[in-house]
Amino acid sequence: MSRMMGGLVLGVLLGVVLTPLAVLGWFRLGNMPVAVADKTLPLEDKLEKISLDARVAKEQPKIVPVAADETALNGGAQVYRDHCAACHGVYGKPVGFAVHMSPQAPQLWLPRVDGKGVGVSGVSATEIYWKVSNGIRQSGMPAYKDTLSSNEVWQVSLLLTNADKPLPPAALEIVHPQGAPEPGK
Numbered sequence: 422m423s424r425m426m427g428g429l430v431l432g433v434l435l436g437v438v439l440t441p442l443a444v445l446g447w448f449r450l451g452n453m454p455v456a457v458a459d460k461t462l463p464l465e466d467k468l469e470k471i472s473l474d475a476r477v478a479k480e481q482p483k484i485v486p487v488a489a490d491e492t493a494l495n496g497g498a499q500v501y502r503d504h505c506a507a508c509h510g511v512y513g514k515p516v517g518f519a520v521h522m523s524p525q526a527p528q529l530w531l532p533r534v535d536g537k538g539v540g541v542s543g544v545s546a547t548e549i550y551w552k553v554s555n556g557i558r559q560s561g562m563p564a565y566k567d568t569l570s571s572n573e574v575w576q577v578s579l580l581l582t583n584a585d586k587p588l589p590p591a592a593l594e595i596v597h598p599q600g601a602p603e604p605g606k
């Protein structure tokens with residue numbers, strides 16, 4: 422082996438050994454963003470979104486087996502009150518700690534900043550169904566497939582996709598507590 426080849430091999434070997442050690446050292450020195458106030462790593466949010474979108478596209482149900490009727494929307498509102506409102510709020514009553522989470526818990530009854538809906542209205546019920554069933558890792562969003570029935574998850578998904586539409590009175594009473602105006606008013 423020529424001297425040049427030898428040097429090259431040594432260089433590659435050192436790189437293979439030293440790079441992971443340097444990365445490990447960086448972790449051990451407490452540099453990873455682990456506190457809520459820390460800045461996310463470059464590309465962290467983007468890569469997470471790409472991965473989540475791809476997974477949802479692959480696994481979300483193809484059909485919605487439950488009709489978005491009064492029973493479903495009222496049932497969805499009860500599920501929402503009991504399992505979701507603590508983090509995602511109701512209209513006019515945003516949850517104070519939600520912005521002190523990383524990622525933040527979106528307030529699902531707030532009109533969107535793009536002015537095109539309320540919370541996740543318009544996002545397909547099948548996508549919401551996947552997220553509520555499976556949860557979102559490292560975010561605080563729980564997986565509900567073992568604690569809610571499939572029907573309950575469909576009902577709350579149908580409620581959220583229709584959050585900007587007229588809702589039956591019993592559902593409105595829960596997600597728009599007395600005194601709070603209806604969406605868009």
Ligand code: HEC
Pocket residue numbers: 500501504505506507508509522524525526527541549552553557560561562563565577578581
């Ligand atoms: C302990 C707090 C907590 C509870 C309880 C909770 N969530 Fe979440 N949820 C989160 C957080 C935090 C996120 C943001 C995740 C992210 O951005 O990656 C989230 C994200 C979501 C999203 C995705 C929003 C988007 O913009 O795509 C939906 C839909 C959702 N939650 C619905 C629900 C429903 C329905 C329930 C009740 C059955 C529920 N969540 C209960 C914390 C919570």
